[in-house]
Structure formats: C-alpha cells, structure tokens
Amino acid sequence: MEGLNFIDGQWRAGEVPFETWNPSDIDEKVGTYSRASASDVEEAMAAARRAQPGWRAFNMQARADLLRKAGDLLIARAKEIGTLLSREEGKTLPEGIGETIRAGQCFHYYAGLVVAAKGEWFDSMRDGHNVLVTREPVGVVAAITPWNFPIALPAWKVAAALAYGNTVVLKPASYVPGCAVMLARILEEAGLPAGVFNLVMGSGSTAGDIMIDAADALSFTGGTETGRQVLLRAAQTMTKCQLELGGKNALVVLDDADMDLAVAIASNGAWIQTGQRCTGTERFVVQAGVYDQFVERMADAANAYRIGHALDADTQIGPVVNGRQFNENLQFVRDAQGEGAELVAGGGEVECRTRGYYMAPTLLAGTSNKMTCNRHESFGPIAAVIKVDDVEEAIAVANDCDFALSAGIATTSLKHAEQFRRASNAGMTMVNAPTAGLEYHVPLGGRSPSGYGSRETGTAAGEFFTEIKTSYINHGVI
C-alpha cells in the first residue's frame, strides 16, 4: 500500500515518508505514506475553506447520491479494505470486513439524512411577522481520529459532516492511515468536488494545531489527555468542539444474572477486538453470591480464546496494535499485581506462528475500585474483578470513576436493571449486553471527561455539524 496526502483534489507527497508494520508479523511492512508538512496542512484547510460555499449549495439530491455511491464502493471493497485494516491494525479479518461494511452503512444512512433536512416555522409575537429557525452547515470541519477504528470512525465523522454541507480535512492516526487513504480514493471516485474532502497524514500536534486554528469545528476522537490539549487549543480560536475520549467501563453482574449470558457479554466486552475498544469492559463489579463462579468461568473463557495472526481463519483475537501499546499492557498487569491484584488468566505474551504483539486475554481478581488498575484506562485485553455486596454498592462502584463512557448490567431483575440504568452516570448504558458494540443510527458518546460537546452518529450528529439560524421576517400581512 502506498498513500499520499489528498489536498484540493490532488494526491500530493508531503515532507517525509513513513511506514506502517503488521502487528501480526512485525517484520512485514504494510504501507508507505507521506507525512504532510505544516504548509500542506495549511493548504488543505484553505482548500476546504474555498470549497465550502460550493458544497453547501450543491444540489441536495446530487449530494445524497454521491454519499450513497461512496457507501456502495466501501461495501463493494469491504474485503480489500478489511484485509488492509487487519494487516495494519491487527483486527481479525471478519472484524476488518465488518467494520468496513459498517463504514459503508454510515454513508448510506447520512445519504438518507441529506434529504431529511428540515427547519421550523413559528408565529411571531409581533403582528405581521413570522419566525423561521433553520440549520446551516457549521463550515470547515477538522476530523482527527484514533487508530482503533481506522475506517468506521473516519466514515461516521466524514459522512455526517459532508451530509450537512460541510467540507472536511481528515487526519487519521499515523499507525493506521491506510483505510483513510482508501476512503479518500473512494470519495474521489464517487465524484466529490475538489477540496470538499482532504486528507493529511502526520503528527497530531503539528497538524492538529493548524487544523484546530483554521477550522470552524473539530470532531476529535482519542485519549482523554490529548482531548484536554485539543480543547485548550480550540479555546483560543473558540473553535466548536466535539470530543470522544477514553473510558474505564464497568459491567455489573448481580446474583440474579443469567450466568451463561453474563459470561458471554463480559468476555465479549473485555477481550474481543483485543480489548481495544473505547467502550470495552475494564471493570467487572460482581455481587458476592456469584463472585467465585464468575471469576472461575471468566478465567476458562479467557483461556479458551484462540489468539493469532489477524488473517488466519481460526483466529478469534488478533494482536495488540503496536509494540508501545503491547509493552504498556504488560506493564499495566505487572503494576496491578504489584498493588495486590491476583492474576487469574493471561497477563503475558502468547507465541504464535509469526512474531507479533500477541497478548493473552487477561483477568485480574481480588481488586478494589481504589486500585490504580481500576482508575486508569488500559486499552488492551485486560479486565479486573471487584466484589460488592448489593446492587446499591454495585452502582456506587460503577459510578466511582474518572470516566463516564459506557456501563452495563447483567441481571434478570427488571427493577435492578432500571435502577442501574437511571443511576448510571455513563453516556451509554447496556442491559444484558456488552458495554461495547454501538449502532450508527443512535447517539454515541460519553459524559465529561469521556466526552465533550454534542454526540456523534444518528441524527444527534446534526447538532454538531450544523449551526442554528433564527430569522424574524416582517411580511406585513396581518
């Protein structure tokens, strides 16, 4: 895979090439890309600014058709893009293909919303007047994305931004730029006018500052600390911000839970996609009556997963994304043991047919919610179990967290499920379902500090990607 920056409808080399490597086979190079210089990023922002009036005025049906075509092309190329995704990020091939199809579906969904745009008409308090409330594009959008959903995440930001009449500059994470290059090729092929979508690759801080300063709005997904820096920068220019950040998501398991279901959703939430989901479960808050059984069954579930090369047909869990994250994960486990956590499954490296960053699904038991391993996001296949006495304590522990993204409960009691749903401070709650696994037609996001600004996806995206205009009209007719 070779990929350049896409600026004003042209493929352009930046200042320096960089490479990506396969986490399933660390000696295999996947792609060579080109890091955009500061002036490249400035030009991309300027191109988006020039293209904005034309795109805003672009025929509504033609805009919808174009987004639909981009969705069609993504789905038609799901195997090719999914394979690249698996090689670059380490997700299994079905996960890579599934994510690409989901990206295509996002484009289809927002294509439909283009023709659903509506305003409101009010009678006026003044005779002979009326009031119109309409929505307009916010303008030039900077989209900055993390490595863990390399095609779906850029897609749901870009599709929504374009649907509401904005132009976009996308900067993907440098570990996984391949899918963003594929998306740019598809948008070019679909016939998007020059400058409406631009892609720049490179360092977050250099490109990020330029993008934030020149944009009308920033849609950012990444770590909470990066989000804080980005927000400080955006404050200087008062750039509108939507931040989707980290999580430390809890799943409560009550004594009355269906244990087969509880173990299934708990292991899915913690370990599928190598635990590299912002909504993945990192804390299990388990009632005393089922604690021992839960720990034992979860350890068995962890040990039963087949870890391996992302492209091998029998692999259930692929590698960790890169060496840095891999070492951080192993250190996280050692630190947890150092503060008294009991390692009941995984915790270390797994040997596979190729040399990769393979880590065993890991379960820590006997932890308390005060321990560091339950306070900091690990962002790997690592989860810890905390014992509690009753539903009230479970809710308090689940909420006692510096993040508020997703939280779930396993219970057969409707009363407890509803009690938890109402009391949870997370932006998304799950009843008898994994904390991860989101749908594109409803709002996505967490409360601060897991999120900031209006939500993504669904029609909620329209709140961020548009501005309200209130118009008072004196028509003189009483």
Ligand code: NAD
């Ligand atoms: P990261 O914060 O390191 O990087 C995210 C993006 O920001 C990258 O493109 C990076 O280049 C860029 N960046 C870095 N410094 C910047 C700066 N100063 N200014 C502007 N941009 C900058 O995150 P990551 O390691 O790529 O992703 C993992 C994190 O993302 C985890 O914390 C995870 O929870 C979070 N995440 C959240 C959601 C959500 O919806 N809430 C979804 C996916 C991932």
